[in-house]
Amino acid sequence: MTTQRTDDVRKRAQRILQGANVLIEGHFEFGNGYHGRTYLNPHVLFCQPSTIWQLAQDLLDVLPYEITTQVQAVVGPATGGALLAHTLAGLLDGRRSLEHPPCMFAPLDYDVEEGLRLRSTYRAVLAGKKVLLADDVRNTGKTLSHGAELVRKAGGEVIATTQIYDRMAGVVTLDVPNVPLLEFDARDIYTSTTCPQCAAGVPLTSF
Numbered sequence: 747m748t749t750q751r752t753d754d755v756r757k758r759a760q761r762i763l764q765g766a767n768v769l770i771e772g773h774f775e776f777g778n779g780y781h782g783r784t785y786l787n788p789h790v791l792f793c794q795p796s797t798i799w800q801l802a803q804d805l806l807d808v809l810p811y812e813i814t815t816q817v818q819a820v821v822g823p824a825t826g827g828a829l830l831a832h833t834l835a836g837l838l839d840g841r842r843s844l845e846h847p848p849c850m851f852a853p854l855d856y857d858v859e860e861g862l863r864l865r866s867t868y869r870a871v872l873a874g875k876k877v878l879l880a881d882d883v884r885n886t887g888k889t890l891s892h893g894a895e896l897v898r899k900a901g902g903e904v905i906a907t908t909q910i911y912d913r914m915a916g917v918v919t920l921d922v923p924n925v926p927l928l929e930f931d932a933r934d935i936y937t938s939t940t941c942p943q944c945a946a947g948v949p950l951t952s953f
Contacts, residue, residue: 751807753808756804756808757808758835759801759804759928760928760929762791762800763782763791763910763928766790766912768791769782769784769787770784770785770787770916770951771784772785772951773948774790775938775942775950776885776886776935777889778886778899779938780886780917780936780937781935781937781938781943781944782885782932782934782935783932783943784930784934785951786883786930786932788882788910788911789882791910798829799833801830801910802833802837804882804927804931805908805927806838806841808925808927809925810923810925813906813923813925814841816876816905817849817876817877817878818847818850818877819835819850819872819875819877819902820835820849820852820854820877820879820880821850821854821864821868821879821893821897821902821904822851822853822880822881822893823855823856823862823881823889823893824855826881827854827889828853828854828881830880830910831851831852831878831880834880835849835851836851850871852866852868852871852872854893861892862889863896864897864899864900869899870900873900873901873902873906874902876902877902877903877905878895878904878906878907879894879897879904880907881907881908881909882909882910883909883911883912884907884909884916884924886915886917886918887917887918887920888917890907890924891918891919892902894907904920904922905922907920907923907925908924908925908926908927909924909925909926910926911928911930912924912926912928912929912930913929913931913932914929914932914936915934915935924953
């Protein structure tokens with residue numbers, strides 16, 4: 747894809763997300779021990795399957811061709827990442843010949859005691875597969891890092907990560923390409939012990 751075409755795809759995606767009021771302000775806990783003032787809430791988009799379908803198409807358009815041709819399975823954490831990953835896997839099949847083996851899908855879910863986990867059924871699916879790890883938003887990168895470790899333990903190989911929005915606030919990176927559809931500079935993140943809003947007694951924002 748040409749640079750101009752990639753820019754056009756990303757501008758269209760930006761308009762979709764702005765129209766859905768994805769960016770909200772407040773005091774948020776990102777679920778990984780870090781806090782921040784801005785939250786990219788793509789979950790409102792998952793109420794509209796056709797919109798996620800469009801954004802997934804856009805993601806596949808901006809992903810390098812050599813990555814999309816290698817992917818054998820797409821993995822994503824519940825809920826948003828898994829829905830995106832499922833859509834990506836289906837769309838990849840739609841772009842390939844009928845003789846090509848189907849792209850597999852595996853969700854990562856959460857357990858109160860274990861945290862992020864990969865169920866045995868999906869571990870078997872990923873063995874020996876080249877994996878695209880997808881999420882709706884990359885905050886600190888810890889979820890993607892943990893997901894990659896689970897894929898590795900299942901015998902799979904993460905060859906790239908992707909997401910709708912990258913907050914550009916990663917504290918953990920993987921040694922594979924990361925390809926976001928869009929970027930938003932929101933690096934004002936803190937641990938719970940250094941968060942200025944916690945120190946000021948500002949309650950966490952719920953929605």
